[in-house]
Amino acid sequence: xxxxxxxxxxxxxxxxxxxxxxxxxxxxxxxxxxxxxxxxxxxxxxxxxxxxxxxxxxxxxxxxxxxxxxxxxxxxxxxxxxxxxxxxxxxxxxxxxxxxxxxxxxxxxxxxxxxxxxxxxxxxxxxxxxxxxxxxxxxxxxxxxxxxxxxxxxxxxxxxxxxxxxxxxxxxxxxxxxxxxxxxxxxxxxxxxxxxxxxxxxxxxxxxxxxxxxxxxxxxxxxxxxxxxx
Ligand SMILES: [Zn+2]
Numbered sequence: 001x002x003x004x005x006x007x008x009x010x011x012x013x014x015x016x017x018x019x020x021x022x023x024x025x026x027x028x029x030x031x032x033x034x035x036x037x038x039x040x041x042x043x044x045x046x047x048x049x050x051x052x053x054x055x056x057x058x059x060x061x062x063x064x065x066x067x068x069x070x071x072x073x074x075x076x077x078x079x080x081x082x083x084x085x086x087x088x089x090x091x092x093x094x095x096x097x098x099x100x101x102x103x104x105x106x107x108x109x110x111x112x113x114x115x116x117x118x119x120x121x122x123x124x125x126x127x128x129x130x131x132x133x134x135x136x137x138x139x140x141x142x143x144x145x146x147x148x149x150x151x152x153x154x155x156x157x158x159x160x161x162x163x164x165x166x167x168x169x170x171x172x173x174x175x176x177x178x179x180x181x182x183x184x185x186x187x188x189x190x191x192x193x194x195x196x197x198x199x200x201x202x203x204x205x206x207x208x209x210x211x212x213x214x215x216x217x218x219x220x221x222x223x224x225x226x227x228x229x230x
Contacts (some may be wrong), residue, residue, distance in 0.1 A: 012044070013044060014128050023042040023225040027040070033080070034063060056117040057119050067147075069213065074202070074205070074206075113148060127212070130212045133189065144211075147207045172200075186201040196212040197209065198210040
């Protein structure tokens with residue numbers, strides 16, 4: 001939620017047909033560290049939709065902040081995540097209950113991502129970007145996170161069966177769209193037959209693919225994902 005002025009009369013929400021009463025950031029504002037919030041992307045939103053996923057947003061932001069391999073903008077999130085966990089020990093427990101240490105010397109471990117929450121947050125980001133760029137209220141059909149590994153590949157070191165999809169998404173000729181804080185968030189998109197494919201890049205290293213389609217459908221994802229922790 002924010003206090004930006006409303007858009008023109010009659011403007012509706014990017015995700016439903018309710019009147020727009022506020023503007024929602026895409027990606028969510030809390031993904032952007034202080035000092036890296038210039039000219040962020042917003043879309044018209046109804047207040048119901050805007051509030052709906054705030055707990056999922058906090059979960060995903062904290063989970064991302066705990067990953068290794070992020071740039072300096074991502075490192076800035078660690079303090080925010082720590083404060084969030086201090087405020088809610090239950091959220092800390094939910095986030096890291098599956099944490100397994102693999103190498104004590106290197107302090108490497110893995111933990112299970114709650115993919116429903118990732119789908120919810122990233123699907124909304126893709127939906128907002130698609131509305132802004134193409135003016136279409138399409139639904140997000142699939143969220144895929146090539147940056148995350150699965151239990152078999154990370155822990156048991158055997159192929160996880162998702163490399164085909166990784167290759168497919170990485171081979172798409174995305175057209176990069178300008179963003180004002182590329183160290184925090186960059187994206188590109190590409191039209192395919194009956195839909196659009198998006199590549200979202202957070203903190204220089206965490207990649208999310210989203211498939212937007214012209215029809216309504218439940219988000220599907222069968223992935224079991226683990227992220228490298230730090
Ligand atoms: Zn709405």
